[in-house]
Amino acid sequence: MTGGVEIKLKSGKTVSAELVILSIGVRPNGQLAKDAGLKINARGGIVVNDHMITSDPAIYAVGDVVEVEDFISKEQTMIPLAGPANKQGRIAADNIAGLNAVYTGTQGSSIAKVFDLTVASTGENEKALVKRGLVKGTDYESIIITQNNHASYYPGAVPMTLKLLFSKDGKKIFGAQIVGKDGVDKRIDVIGVATRLGAGVAQLKELEFAYAPPYSSAKDPVNMLGFVAENVMNGLVKIAPWNIAETDEDVVLLDVREDAELLAFSIPNAKHIPLGQVRGRLDELDKSKHIVVFCAIGVRAYNAARILNQHGFANVSVYPGGARFYQSTHYEEVNPMPYTKNEPVHDSGHAETANIPVAAMRIDCSGMQCPGPIMKVFETMKEMKDGQVMEVSASDPGFARDIVAWSRRTGNTLLSNERRGNDYVALVKKGTGAVVTQQIPQSPAGDGKTIIVFSGDLDRVLASFIIANGAAAMGRPVTMFFTFWGLNVLRKGSKVKVQKSFIESMFGGMMPRGTGKLKLSKLNMGGMGTAMMKMVMKQKNVDSLETLIAKAMKAGVKIVACTMSMDIMGIKEEELIPGVELGGVGAYLGDAEESNVHLFI
Incomplete structure (x- = not known):
């Protein structure tokens, strides 16, 4: 990988990346305490009581080096954070001065800036809950929502993703994590305070925030967490796992x-x-x-x-x-393919932009949540003439990626795609023929592969899936369109009870049901040739057709059954194996237009 890094995992798998961050944590430097004979834990942390006193009553210890009680789990742990360390210092000083001050545990509220994003956490994360033996759906629930930092109609609104972990009955908050560009610190602090004071999810929806459009929404993102959590507890909705x-x-x-x-x-x-x-x-x-x-x-x-x-x-x-x-x-692998720059280039390296057409239409989508910006672009572009240019700005970070794919799929030309302050601004020309003035990471147009599987012969279907898996392994989008006799490949092996007419039932009974019934196109010899072919494939460690189909689906190969052929041949959707899409010739041609290889088998 040019200019990148390849990482070899313990499993033997190799992963390519542009940036690798090695995070190994910290280890307490408790050597002094060890030399003094103080009690330390397995990680080298100094063991103290809730008055910050070590095993020697004359010695106090505070900070990253001490073992503390986790405020949520009540288990002993080590959490190196400056805020708790300073509070521990005050408690130790109070006790040295004769006062009675107690440290009640560390909650682990933390925040970090990662490039343009802010990442924050309070309490336990889901991995910690699972490590403690808690089971999702039995001991705890988790929800993930996406909300804007303030009212969407006020300029500058940007999204944040919030995750909340809470007990099954909603009476206890285990923790929360938030990622976003703005407003993250405010929300994580509110949830942290609520957790510290023993609030449940019902209290989150009741919290009253100072509201004005530049600062929040009438229903703050924290309120929304409470609403969604309540819906989950009341059985109104189930939240699926992310994977x-x-x-x-x-x-x-x-x-x-x-x-x-x-x-x-x-x-x-x-x-x-x-x-x-x-x-x-x-x-x-x-x-x-x-x-x-x-x-x-x-x-x-x-x-x-x-x-x-x-x-x-x-x-x-x-x-x-x-x-x-x-x-x-779920990341889509793309190859950065720079466009050809036809304009003069200055010594600074920037392309001459004098030839870029002036925007005939400017739309401001700032504050719009997805899919607002793309929908607005789509609607506005329909009213424009070929060759006219639109300038669109949006605060949604995902817009910069969406506009690339949208322009490619709709036949419009993306002239530029850049960030200006907190907004993402794109110039789009209706139609084709304009020159793009910057490099835009994008998959090469027309690199897909489409295969029409007309035949129901075992050898031909095997060839189809071998080609499809090979193309998918190269990172190419693949569509397999099964029509007429090829539909039998997608049928379940067992009989399915469905309502059919007499003719449809006759058709179904005469055709092979599933991959196990397919025969060779030549040298079948009453089934002997097919059996020998399968035996040789097994000896040569060649994947069976069933395995090839499963691998293709896992690799993202789109398997489409022709609905017109299904109607003619009396095949119902219930008879097809899982993972098959239904579509007509229009759907196939849409994929074919974005492909550079077309096979009819």
Whole structure:
């Protein structure tokens, strides 16, 4: 990797990165205490009581070097923070002077600035709870929400992600973590104080904040944590784990965002039904499946989940933090591909910008939460003429990434994409042909691969999946479109009870059901050739077709069943294996337009 770092893990796996941060923690320097014969713990920390007195009553110890009681768990631990150290110093001084001062434990409230972001924590994190043996759903619950630092209609609003950990009954707050650009310190301090004073989640929703649009919202993000936590405790909503797509292969991901939002980012293998259409398309969803609902930040997903619950869908969850949070935990590998610079370049290295057209339209999306900026761009661009330029500014950090993907997928030209102060500003030209004046990290357009699987022969299907897995391993997006006889590959091996007409039942009975029934296109010899082929594949350590399909799905290969062919051949959605998307020729052609290899097998 040019200019990067490769890390070899203990498992043998190699990970490429541009930046590696080694965090090894701190170890107390308790050698003096050890030499003095004082009691120390296994980590070398000095053991003290709640008056900061060591095992020698004439010696006091404070600061990072001492063992303290965790305020949440009441277990002994070591937390090196300046705030607690200073308080311990005052307590030790009071006791030396004859007063009776007691240290009640360290809560671990901390904050750090990481580039443009602020990261803060108070109390225990989820790893600490799990280490203590607590079980999610039994001993504790966790929620993740995305909120703006102040009213979205006031300029400069930026999002923050908040996570709250609390007891199953909501009476105890275990901890919280927040990440954002502004307003993080205020919220973590409020939650820290509430935790210190023994408040539960019910008190969070009752807290009254000083409100004006530049400083907060009428419902502060901390209030929102209380509201969402209350909904969870009352059984109105279930929150899915952030890695549900990787841990539950049968889960159905339901994306309820609008069509325009998918132009910026789409969730792999998700079924798309905009929120306004959910009630009218309930028959497209399986009530026996676990359905996880996505939107941009979680609000529309909650509404969709309630609709599904009220129509008899019992196993429905909401993805925490929405697609925004999903993107922060699921990274798309991209290759930085600089555009060709056709303008003169000054000695400073900056391209001459005199030839960039003047913006015919300027829109300010500052304060808009996702998907607001992209939706506004989409709506405004429809009213513009080809060749006109739009300047759009947004405070949402995700906009800088979204506008790149949106421009590429809609055939518009991104002229520039930069940060100005706290805003992200992009120049977009309607149509193509303009020159981009800066380097924008982006996947090369048209690097996808599409495969139409028409055949239901074992050897041809094997070749299809071998090619698909190879392309996916190279980081290329792959779409496999199964039509006519190829649909049999996607059928479940066991019979599924579904309502069919007489003709449909006849078709289904005559066609092979699943991969185990497929035959070779040549030299089948009544099934002997197929059996010998499978035996040789096993001897040569070649993956079976079933394994190749599973690997393809895991690698993100989009497997689409042609709905028109399904109707003709009498194949129902319930008969297909999990993970298959339904689509028509339009969906295939959309992917084909972004691909440079097209195969018909």
